Amino acid sequence: MNKIELLAPAGNLEKAKIAILYGADAVYIGGKQFSLRSRASNFSLEEMKELVDFANRHQAHVHVTVNMLPHEEDLEGLDDYLCALDRIGVHAIIVCSPSIMMRAKELGCQYEVHVSTQHSSTNSKALSFWKEKGMDRVVLARECQMAQIEAICQQNILPVEVFIHGGMCISFSGRCVLSNHMTLRDANRGGCAQSCRWKYHLMDQDKECSDPSNLFSMSSKDLQAVDQIEDFIRMGVASLKIEGRMKSAYYLATVVSSYRYLIDQIYKNGKATTEDLQRVKMEISKAENRPTGSGFYKGLPGYDVQLYQDHDETVTQEYVAIVLDHDPQTKMATLQVKNHFLPYQDLEIFGPHIQSTTVHVDAIYDENDLELKVCNQPMQIVKTKWEGPIEKNAMIRKIRVV
Amino acid sequence: MFIVTIHDLNRLPEIKEAGADAVIFGVEQISIRQSLLVSFDRIQDIVAKCHHLGLKAYVNALRFFMEDEMDLLEKFLEVCAVSHVDGIYYSDEGVYYLARQRKMESLLIYQPETLITNHKDIAFYLGLGLQSVSLAHECSLEEILKMTETNKNVEILVSGYFSILYSRRMLVTNYLNAIRSKENGHGHKFDLIESTREQRMPIFEDDYGTHIYSEAPIQSFDEFSALKNHGIDRFRIDSLFFDDDWTISVLKAYQESGSVPGSNHWYYQKTIKKKEKSHE
Incomplete structure (x- = not known):
């Protein structure tokens, strides 16, 4: 069985190199087209090439997100872009639109095609469907619990990628257009305004059920799955994904090196000790600016894994x-x-x-x-x-x- | 073709009389966002009733199924096959995979609420042998007409509230627990009003999660002719949060050029892709 992959996000070239230097086996990035995180700091094709060369020198991989859900106006240039990524030598693309997935295969691109978490794949039959379509990996829905992930992995259908750290969507990925309705910013084309984190009155007809001093919100604590890494390795999960292409280089260095240390300890000793886990959690906490929780990994999340009070998300001065x-x-x-x-x-x-x-x-x-x-x-x-x-x-x- | 949801099966003859071609009902443990839920053992009888009246019978299987629910899903598909349902709405690829194993893919209508936003993805799903594909609600009229130039076999929600957020979490219960409220948040319709605005968005928590709906029901009276003349033939009317009288009035309005309150602004609205553009 291949060693589990540690997959880190990177919003620009500097961050991508830091992530690789600090122990990521692979980084995922967005290009200036077809990516969900539509920011000016996404990678140009030249930057991608520089990164791929850097990654190759460090035995690491580069995955590119092509995970926008395109409207008609967005389809122009798709073939050229897919072929350009192939020439650059990226290892994989992460895609939500099935027609983009199939097109990459039809064009004979050498990179792998990974099914994005935007498709919310929650069971082995969904994986079987994607395998039949020729896909190479599935990023599971974040709603899958540990026993469910294990049962999926046991069937050995396709390599499975799971999230282990970072921001969590409150909804099934791809099934939220709250931002579209609140701000006209298209959540499935890179413009999500995170309207789920805003404050709302909760009304039962004309009666307010919310606390005026602590209004309804849907903000989730960030995911932190240090306690689950050993189990993921045992189950045969292929890749552990850290979320956060908007995060700083310092955050990435801290989080990536922490999980790197833990993964290496588990492979070396066969398990993670209590001291390992405490040490890693302490290290990670030095870069966190938002409270964390276990997501769905300890069952259906209750209110203790959500954020209701206003809290500071100031960048650490440390x-x-x-x-x-x-x-x-x-x-x-x-x-x-x-x-x-x-x-x-x-x-x-x-x-x-x-x-x-x-x-x-x-x-x-x-x-x-x-x-x-x-x-x-x-x-x-x-x-x-x-x-x-x-x-x-x-x-x-x-x-x-x- | 008008495909409508139903609340009271005793109203089937009136619904048919009003112009419906098909009704959608829900099944316990299988459906979400559905006005009527029935047990497995009633499916066959309901389908027979519909067929007797000349109505097609469709079933809602829109939720996501977890790994430990594959037996349940298989049982559901078995019952649908035996009962001769005319269509199954789904959004989980696992449903397709199992249905195809039973050669039932032609019954399926892919209805993920979002996702279907261009002609290539329409072609992909229709290429799987599905009965139809439901378009994303966030597409403008211009986009709808463009993306259905070649493939007309799509379905459009023309009237009713639609889902804009689907979470696996119990968001209402979690919040009420957090503020130590004695209110029961489960299985009851509330509304959300953003703190700086006035529009209400219905929110409903069921056993499978929380659903937030559009700030108004869509209506397509001004656009209906354009859609029909374009060759689109499947129009869905969802009476969730209304009743069968509402459905009947909506059906009549589409056929007699009337109108029923709602909003059509999404047909004329373009969303912004890039975060920076919202500041221009």
């Missing part, structure tokens, strides 16, 4: 710098500032090959060797003597007081 370079002789590290921090304090470093380690930082200098009292200009290049483990692309953060 991430303060990234390592651009270091000189092992002089021990001078060159860093790029990300957030405000002061010299002469303990900070924490983690990296593709470095577990979280506390290091004391003394004087910090700018590029003209002038000592700084504070590092408060994002993107500024600074230098400091680093007496601890360090590597290029490692990230430095403040130590959270628990």
Whole structure:
């Protein structure tokens, strides 16, 4: 049986490379056409090529989302785009529209075609249907529970991909057009406004049943499936998918490296210890900006896995710098500032090959060797003597007081 | 062809008289978003009644089925076959796979509420041997006419509320539990009003999840001729949250150029694809 794949999202080239460096076996990205996350930061074909070359050097794969549900006006250029992806050498495309799936096969494209979670495949007969159509993998609906996933995997119909982390749709994927109705932004063509997270009065005719100080909402806690990884490996799931193409490079580095560590521990020792699980959850919590829960993996979600109160989703200020370079002789590290921090304090470093380690930082200098009292200009290049483990692309953060 | 939902089977003769060609009913454990639910053992009798009146009988199997429900689904299809139902609405590919194994695919109408938004996907599903495919409600009239240039064998909801969100979670019960309310959220129609707006969206929680509906029932009186003249022949009328009197008045309105309250604005509305465009 192949080793389970850790599949990470990436909204741009920098994030994709970080995800691979920090341990993702594959990354999924969106192009500037036919993708659900329709943002300007999606990949051009040239960027995809650069990423595929980078991924090949690191024995990783690139999957491209072609998961928009096209209207008539969106179909133009489809063949050219599918063929371009083939020439670039992507490993797979993730698709919802069956006609796009079939077209990729008809054109003889060499990449795999994966059925998107937008199709909400919830049983083995649906997988059998997609197998007959020539598809290569199915991303299961997030509504599947553990015993159901196991029963599907046991039948060995097609490789199965499951979500393990990140934002959760409150509805069956693809079956929500709330955004269309509230904002005219088409949820199935990349414009979802997440209207499910807004506040609503719940009315029984003219009687208000909602609490005016805590109105009805449908926001879900993010998924975090650390406790289920060992079971997924045992069941024979093919791929563990992290959601979050909009997430920061720091978030990706933290989450990917955490799951990487856990997967490797399970393969090495045959299981995850309590310490492994606690350590991974602690690491992940350093980058989370929204409460997490187990989704459907511990049964039908109750109110404890939803969010009703307004909560801060501020980007964490903990991430303060990234390592651009270091000189092992002089021990001078060159860093790029990300957030405000002061010299002469303990900070924490983690990296593709470095577990979280506390290091004391003394004087910090700018590029003209002038000592700084504070590092408060994002993107500024600074230098400091680093007496601890360090590597290029490692990230430095403040130590959270628990 | 007018395909309508029904509340009271005693009204079948009136529904037929009013112009319906087919009725849709629901089956316990199988259907969602349906005005009438019957047990498995009544299906055959109801189909016979419909046929006796010259009506076709369709069944709603629109929900998603989990892995441990495959036996239930097989039993349902068996009963449908024995009962000679004329059509089965589905949205789970597993239903198709099992129906095809029984050579029942020609009974199926793919009705996912969303998803069917272009002619290529219409062709894909019709190519599976289905009876018909129901178009996504978010398509404009112009889009509908364009995507059915070649394949006319589609079905359109012309009157009634339609689903805009389908969740597996018990969203109403969860919320009422969270605020420690004594209200019962299950099996009862509520409305949602977004905090800055006035429109109401019906919300209903059943054993299979929560369904939120459009802010108004669609009506297509001004568009009906264009759709018919274009060659489309299957028109669905959904009386959920109404009653059989409503269905009869709607049927008559379509045939006599009348009207019944509702909204047709979706036919003239274009949705935005990109997030950035919404700020232009």
